[in-house]
Amino acid sequence: MVEVWLPYGDSEVCVRIPTTSLLDVIKPKDVDVPPDPQEEIRSALKNPVEGKSIEDIAKSETKVSIVLKESFLQINRMIICTLIDELRSAGIRDEDVTLIIAHDPFRLSSEHDLPTDTSLSERLRIIWHNHRDGENVYFGSSPSGIKFYLNRNFLEADVKILVGTVEPHPIIGYTGGWELIFPGIADTDSSNEIFKLELDEITMRGRLKDNPVYEEISGAAEKIHVDLALHVVMNGEFKLVKVFAGEVNKSFLEAVKFADSIYRIPVEDRADVVFISPGGSYFDATFQESTLCLDTALDVLGKKKDLILVAECSHGFGDKEFLETILKYPNLRLLRKDLERKFSIPKLMAYRLMNVLQRINLSMVT
Template sequence: MQKFSIPFGKGHIHFELPDEQVAGVLLSHAHEYKAPKSEEELVADALANPIGSPRLSELAKGKKTCTIISSDHTRPVPSHVIMPQLLAELRKGNPDIDITILVATGMHRPTTHEELVAKYGKEIAEKEKFIIHVSRNDADMVSIGTLPSGGECLINKAAVNTDLLISEGFIEPHFFAGMSGGRKSVLPGIASKITVLANHCSEFINSPYARTGILEGNPIHKDMLYAAKAAKLAFICNVVIDADKKVIAAFAGDREQAHYKGVEFEMKLAGVKPVPADIVVTTNGGYPLDQNIYQSVKGMTAAEATCKDGGVIIDCSSCSDGHGGEDFFNTLKQADDLQKAMDEILARDRNETIFDQWESQILLRLLLHFDIIMVTDAPKDMVEAMHLKYAANIDEAFAMAKKLLAAKGVADPKVTVIPDGVSVIVK
């Protein structure tokens, strides 16, 4: 028997499978990588030796204001490790610099004070100046140009009306931007809903280049690069983390050069070969990335890359925050015919994109090829309203999967397990 322990919320789900039933296990090498130094030392080294840029303390000299773009509560960025060092480095170069931390919520709900404390620590959360980005607040946005795709590039004025714009974040595989980090802190991080909707249009999401691990030829990435440049993002500090959300590498400096160095490191760790199977078990890496169904689609796309057509994906995600997007939920709930719903999305022009359409589009793509069973804390009626199947536990999910496959003539299904679906690039 093979024993498995996969992340689920702030805990784990444990199960066993007979050896002969396991086709393979797809695991990022980041989970076995041993960092040469502590988290704090890795970040300190990166800041002391920036890539393609002067030190942050040098950039801060002569500047009156600085805005730091920081990831929100849905991302496991270890800001409690990174932010103190960014603040110290800025004030080392300019003790009087006026610093604002701009929380990049993208299209997510606003981050709460409790989440700020959990993310940064009580001292920073209560002493530093914060602005929570809200993409729907048109009055907060300033136009900085036109995206290569043709959409207007509008971003938060706090990022425009500053002498120095920098960002912190992390680098991991992303299911349509290719990789997270770097330029993504600007678009969608602090962009207007208008800009995000144009960038996340159905045409781009449908592109074969808008996939996990792909940057070259990716139209979404191209727009994001433009936005970061137009915003004058001067410096980034991005980290790579392991399964325990600990820093194992850090990259600081120029927004593109430092990001690409980090991407190169992550690609070596995250790349895994597909092991086709009738059943694929995946997760969203546990909390905070599995807070809702919206985010959990990411882990499902890893399973998509290795599940046999007509197979079953078992997604284990806590989803303590529910569906994660009203528009996302309603699109699926109102879809009496999945193919028709997909055709309607694909027919929409870039300027007709609706909220959460991209997530709906990707989930529909999956549902048109696979049965998806969710082991989750989300309400059963919510899950089933979205054309997903609900299982109270992993054993029930396996029994359901075998029954579904038996009806299709598959008598002895094999299983591939992806313990952390957001940490791998299946190629």
């Protein structure tokens, strides 16, 4: 028997499989962690992929806004502490820095999980982006004509900085880059109109080219002047392994290229049974969030074969609308009509789950 340990909340679950039955254990490739992660961040800031360094863009009495996703708290603390030190060295006062926590509609927000240490939270202005706030400002339209409204604090800043991790995303292709703007600091209506393009069913995890959602986000956000982006790539243990800083697009694409070398794994044979974990705590807090990983199994599992989801779901089922949608609609056709009429992210996630369930048999360990 072979023992395979799968992340489950803050712990692990052991799956015992007969040696002759195990085809493969698919996980991100092993990559060495730099000896000094903070030095890796500082080096990236001082040697941008393209564009200006902090010393070039930050001047005394400059108002700075930093957009940061609420995830991977340990990495976020390290990034923000290092970034603030560099800004301070360039003459920026702490009181002139606003940290905007980006909204992620695919994750349940936890405002108590402050992504900075206590000393920073006492000195910086920290706000959580309100995607329903009437104070979001109209900025322009996307290539297809979608009007978008963005966070006023970000738009009014003298210096705008984006900070995020780069990892495969089931709809956008990869997180990071302009995803920190859409949906990060956009209003609900703007984001919903863009994510409605997912109904074309040609988006794919890890794909940017010919991805309508990514192209729409990029086309809209490129109208926004961003001074600096900081992109972090992690290994399978969610530890920082590489940082790319500089102009948004160039640093993002370099980060994606490196991330591809970690996350894109060749698979030869399809399996009859696949055990899958969303990745443990943060990713498996609810059943709704746990389902985001299911599409990754479709390329390695035979049609109508068995997929076993291992997820703790410590916070229960998830959004009420997600559950109501699953219970209400007997088929995808009716749900699609409803999504076209009145779109929402919880209903889209229910749609994606129902689409997967048409192709595999799903069981769950929780």
